[in-house]
Amino acid sequence: MALGRLSDTTSKGVITAMKSIFVRHGIPDIVISDNGPQYASEEFRSFPESWEFTHVTSSPGHAQSNGQAERTVQTVKQLLKRSQNDAGDPYIALVEYRNTPLESVGLSPAQMLMGRRLKTKLPESTSLLTPERALNVHKQLKAKQAKQKKYYDQHAKPLPELHKGENVRMHFGDKWKPAVVLEKHIQPRSYVVSTSESRMLRRNRRHLRQTAESMFPPTAAESNVDVDMNCEKTPSVDKVKSHTQSLAATLSSHSCNPSTLAQPYRTRSGRLVKAPLRYNV
Structure with a gap:
């Protein structure tokens, strides 16, 4: 999870923030966003072409189609709110979140991204900060998603396709x-x-x-x-x-x-x- 502060929500401001993330983590293959006006401008339309990635938008009025991003936004808002209520530093809260292991794989987001834990204000052994290769993480995440899909599909059914002129x-x-x-x-x-x-x-x-x-x-x-x-x-x-x-x-x-x-x-x-x-x- 990458977090940045925007001075404005114009296309130029969003593009600058995205470039800042890309130079740290690399250019992604696909970028998924909502249908905000900053993503529909001519300036932003030329951005994926020049940086060679695909831009995909979610269904208008259907936030569930971009559920992963919506859930991440909810998590960030909760972190910021709790940090504000406790008069704490929001960046420390963000570091602790990135260092917290996920239940499904037993590894933290930092370990999956960089192969090691992050040093925090809590005392840690030097061996825990040594990079290690994370194995079978993708397979474990896929198994978790398949399990979630199984339970969701118990109360859902596919809708029939619609045809032209219907x-x-x-x-x-x-x-x-x-x-x-x-x-x-x-x-x-x-x-x-x-x-x-x-x-x-x-x-x-x-x-x-x-x-x-x-x-x-x-x-x-x-x-x-x-x-x-x-x-x-x-x-x-x-x-x-x-x-x-x-x-x-x-x-x-x-x-x-x-x-x-x-x-x-x-x-x-x-x-x-x-x-x-x-x-x-």
Whole structure:
């Protein structure tokens, strides 16, 4: 775990902090982050190319897809809070954490990274500070993760895949809004969908529900819709334009044609609902 203090959260500040970590530990193959605006700028997009690593973003609104980083942030916050409450030095707390053995492998993070323990304020034998090669650590960590997966899967089941053009309900705040699947995203269990406001969003499969509705009722445009794609692979401009025009024409016909509004539609439970008759006057 590497910890650094940022003077600001701009792309430039984040890139500088990441470079500082890279020169100490080396350039990683893959960097996983959330979908913050500092990771979507043109300045940051050129950073992985120049330093030759792959940047992957987690599913928007689904922190569990980046669970390892989220858990580390929680641990750091607890260390800083306890250190502040005890009027102690947060850096000493961080050293002690790095020197504490993990239950699954019996080695501390420092031992797995550098092959030795860190010298702290506590008295330690010189032999404990001598580098030693850690064996079978990766195998033990994999066994621990497999055990966690086994217990998690006892109360979970894989969701069926969605297909292009399928009508779904997308979780948005405390509501489930209508949407249409455009394509499967390059990241696992993620899809690119289009809402009734012709907005394209990337969402995790967990936030999308299949529906038996054959036709969605028209909805008024909302200005606070979350526009968060951050896709490594996005549809072509012609494809987006064609779909947007088609969807807009469909919604326009539903909102302006009284006979179309009067047509019934089915809800997710299969109940037949007759839309009210409205005129644009």
